[in-house]
Amino acid sequence: MKGSVIRSVSVLFAAASLFGAVQATLDPIVxxxxxxxYKTNGxxxxxKGVAYQQGVGAAGESSGSSSSVKYSDPLASEADCKRDVPLLKSLGANLIRTYAIDPTADHSACIKLLDDAGIYVISDLGQPNLSINRENPEWNLDLYTRYTDVVDALAKYPNVIGFFAGNEVTSNSSYTPASAFVKAAIRDTKAYIxxxxxxxxxxxxxxxDASARxxxxxxxxxxxxxxxxxxxxYNIYSWCDPSNYVDSGYQNHTETFSTYNVPVFFAEYGCNEGSASGSAPRVFNEVAALxxxxxxxxFSGGIxxxxxxxxxxxxxxxxxxxxxxxxxxxxNFSTKIHAVSPSSVNAASY
Known part of the structure; x- marks a missing residue:
């Protein structure tokens, strides 16, 4: 009997050790x-994010159900993540944004590498060939399946903060009807989660866009x-150096969202007005303002x-x-992001 107890304890200890080895080290964000x-200490x-995906243009260009653009899942290759995650950490990033993942792929290795590096994830739910198309908006079973498959693939990881149900779908006032379909997607995805x-x-x-924002x-x-x-x-590229808090429109945006009751952050930023043949390096003076x-x-930072x-x-x-x-x-970005020290509050007193 004693030997059975010892063996049972040993098995439990081994299981607990294995379980602990694969568990996340990061505190979930609430x-x-x-x-x-942070959930535990408030x-x-x-x-302090970075957009992390090859082959997707600014603002996730190429989105729309009529597109034939292919994509490569940035969280599916352990080798790529081993190459990039140390650089993301050294940069000063604590979050990456991915625009399209393959829900059938295994993401556990990359997620673990990111977790060990102190990096969270926000991912878009669509993909270039299957997302809400502003020209002909729908919210249908194929889209629902795609969205919920991505949720199933990523939501189980504590360092995945959440998802974007749409990206610049209503890019100007002529596309405002499309927002109703995105909101339906938000409703159903939240219910599923x-x-x-x-x-x-x-x-x-x-x-x-000033006409719609x-x-x-x-x-x-x-x-x-x-x-x-x-x-x-908020995908925003209005601070193009030389600029400042007022001329960039940042002051107006801060005033506009001062009474918003959910977190607001820059989902993309970093103006570059140079040509594709080689523009001057960005100096990222907007980081200190943000x-x-x-x-x-x-604002809760930016990507x-x-x-x-x-x-x-x-x-x-x-x-x-x-x-x-x-x-x-x-x-340049690493220098600026490492220098920031934003004023904060604790959840208990907020």
């Missing part, structure tokens, strides 16, 4: 009011909370565009074969 917090969380027992949040990433922001944050966004992402005393009261160098010349690194080289943008 939402309270208009801010993100410290406020600010996104809740039923499955997950805690991941669902949001929307909007562009900076205010109404779209209000629409996704009105009515029944079960139908509304959990967070609001995490400074005025904006950090309203710089982008990690990989593409023809649009926004990259932080170049990839040749499997070799990565840092660009000047990498060093």
């Amino acid at each position: 939402i309270k009011g208009s801010k993100f917090f 410290t406020q969380f600010f996104i 809740k039923k499955a027992g997950h805690t991941a949040a669902v949001g929307y990433a909007a562009d900076d 205010a109404n779209v922001a209000a629409y996704f944050n009105c009515g029944d909370a079960a139908d509304n966004i959990d967070f609001w992402g 995490y400074g005393s005025d904006m950090s009261k309203v 710089v565009y982008e990690y990989f160098q593409e023809v649009n010349d926004y990259g932080l690194v170049t990839l040749t074969g499997n070799n990565v080289s840092k660009l000047k943008d990498y060093d």
Whole structure:
């Protein structure tokens, strides 16, 4: 009997050790009011993110059900993640945004590498060939299946904060009817997540079109909370150096969202007005403003565009074969993001 007890304890200990070895080290991020917090200690969380996916243009260009664009899942290759995650960590990133993942792929290795590096994930739910098309919007069974498959693939990981149900679908006022389909997607995806027992949040990433931005922001944050966004992402490229807090429009945006009741952050930022043949490196002076005393009261950080160098010349690194080289943008952004110290509140007193 004693030997059986010992063997049982040994088996339990081994199982517990194995379980502990694969468990996440990062504290889940939760939402309270208009801010993100670490679940355990209530410290406020600010996104210091990077867009991380090859072959997807700024604002997730190529989206729409009529597109034939192929994509490569950035979280499916352990070798690629082993190559890139140390650089993301050194950069100062605590989050990546992915635009399209393959829900049938195994993401556990990459997610674990990101977790070990202190990096969270927000992923878009669509993919270039299957997302809500602003020209001919639908919310149908194929889209629902795609969205919920992505949820099933990623929501189980504690360092996955949430998902974007749409990205710049209503890119100007002529496409406002499409927002109703995105909101239906948000409603149904949130219901699915809740039923499955997950805690991941669902949001929307909007562009900076003056004719639509205010109404779209209000629409996704009105009515029944079960139908509304959990967070609001803002793709914004208005600070083009030399600029400042006022001239860039940042002051106006801060005032606009000062009473918004869910977290707001930049889902993409980092203006580059140069040509594809080679623009001057970005200096990222907007970083100090975004995490400074005025904006950090309203905005929860942002996601710089982008990690990989593409023809649009926004990259932080170049990839040749499997070799990565840092660009000047990498060093410039890293210097600026490491220097920030945003004012914060604790969840218990908020």
